[in-house]
């Protein structure tokens with residue numbers, strides 16, 4: 001199996017690097033959930049070996065809107081690296097992506113290393129900031145189609161993130177209206193409540209899952225809580241903007 005894991009992680013890494021879609025890995029190999037996380041870990045390791053730095057984690061399928069859009073029914077997590085970061089109001093280069101989509105998220109900045117499970121009441125003491133964010137997802141699979149095992153192995157489709165301004169964490173974020181739009185027209189809207197009733201719960205789950213899979217959570221890491229709305233397609237020339245009520249807004253331009 002180790003050989004298969006290495007082979008599949010190299011295929012997914014190359015698909016991301018060359019922005020060339022690949023067939024679903026579960027078409028050819030039977031893979032367990034744990035093996036799909038091993039493939040993800042190994043393919044990220046290839047990026048780190050090329051000099052990229054791990055900057056945090058992303059949670060996925062923490063809202064019903066996303067699970068329904070993608071036909072998948074379990075929470076997942078992936079990894080973020082420094083090269084995925086796109087500046088607020090900055091440019092996204094379409095040539096680096098296959099069929100990118102954007103989704104509005106909330107980001108947390110860890111204030112210390114986390115080594116044991118936490119409750120929702122402990123979240124505020126584990127973060128030094130929270131920010132409105134947009135995740136860019138770009139499945140490496142043809143037609144954005146995958147099983148749960150496929151998408152986990154593919155780093156949960158993660159391929160970019162934009163962060164708005166960091167805000168102090170001691171605030172209630174369980175009822176924030178969220179929109180995402182293109183060139184001034186709203187394409188999807190939702191509420192932060194859709195993320196596990198309270199996006200803070202997503203950090204609780206991120207801690208649980210990272211401990212389970214042996215991924216360290218370090219001070220300064222960013223955690224994306226998962227999208228509250230379905231993802232919207234990004235086309236060349238688009239300016240994508242997301243708004244988060246009292247948390248503010250952020251945008252990027254695709255060229």
Ligand code: OOG
Nearest residue numbers: 060061066156157226227
């Ligand atoms: C998988 C990633 C899901 C989220 O926020 O729910 C995700 C996908 O939809 O391709 O990032």
Ligand code: MG
Nearest residue numbers: 103135226227
């Ligand atoms: Mg997401």
